[in-house]
Amino acid sequence: MPRGGKKGHKGRSKQFSNPEEIDRQMRAQREKEENGGEEPENSSESDKESSDDEDCEQKRKGVEGLIEIENPNRISQKNKKVPELEASAPKELSRRxxxxxxxxxxxxxxxxxxxxxxxxxxxxxxxxxxxxxxxxxxxxxxxxxxxxxxxxxxxxxxx
Structure with a gap:
């Protein structure tokens, strides 16, 4: 018998992102970070379409667009390059x-x-x-x- 009895399973079916879509989004995000938030001029059509989709997702409903809430628990991880890590490394050693x-x-x-x-x-x-x-x-x-x-x-x- 199926999962939900005679009538079938009521839950949503899972949707998986295909790898090309994920790669495209990652590339667009990296380019956006490198250019300081500016959209690159020489990006392909597919990248522009995906960035348009991201803009729609970023638009907020109602008053959310006016109020910026900063959640300290939600810090975006920024990848640091090795020279930056070495320069910002503390000179003092820990007790251990x-x-x-x-x-x-x-x-x-x-x-x-x-x-x-x-x-x-x-x-x-x-x-x-x-x-x-x-x-x-x-x-x-x-x-x-x-x-x-x-x-x-x-x-x-x-x-």
């Missing part, structure tokens, strides 16, 4: 950015001191390494002594 930079610098200073062996952790690491080296040297000497003893016993057994 400053803290992040300070943290990185502190970490770099600590690593530098650590590599030089001036921090307590570096001293503890070096002491631990010295103990481990000493233990390994002793173990290597014991292995060497055992190997020599085995060689001596092997030469005695052959005789």
């Amino acid at each position: 950015e400053r803290e992040e930079i300070e943290k990185q610098r502190a970490k770099e200073r600590y690593m530098k001191l650590h590599l030089e062996g001036k921090t307590e952790q570096a001293r503890a690491d070096l002491a631990r390494l010295a103990i481990i080296k000493k233990q390994r040297e002793e173990a290597a000497k014991k292995r060497e002594d055992l190997r020599k003893e085995k060689e001596v016993e092997a030469t005695k057994a052959k005789r």
Whole structure:
């Protein structure tokens, strides 16, 4: 059975804009912004027709044409070019950015001191390494002594 029962669906059918129409409107809007609201002289007939349609949509009923209401929530987004963004970028860093930079610098200073062996952790690491080296040297000497003893016993057994 259809969506609305026996009588059918009562709502409006959806209308989709075709891509060419959207492109045409976008081009007309860009040209209007570039020329400061003036209509371009060398635009094609189709662009002029679409701009006429837009003028009809912009005409307001009754008193709306006389009163201009500025809604702060309805701000049109203007695309900024990269040089404009860089020029208008604030020179001051935010608190989070400053803290992040300070943290990185502190970490770099600590690593530098650590590599030089001036921090307590570096001293503890070096002491631990010295103990481990000493233990390994002793173990290597014991292995060497055992190997020599085995060689001596092997030469005695052959005789």
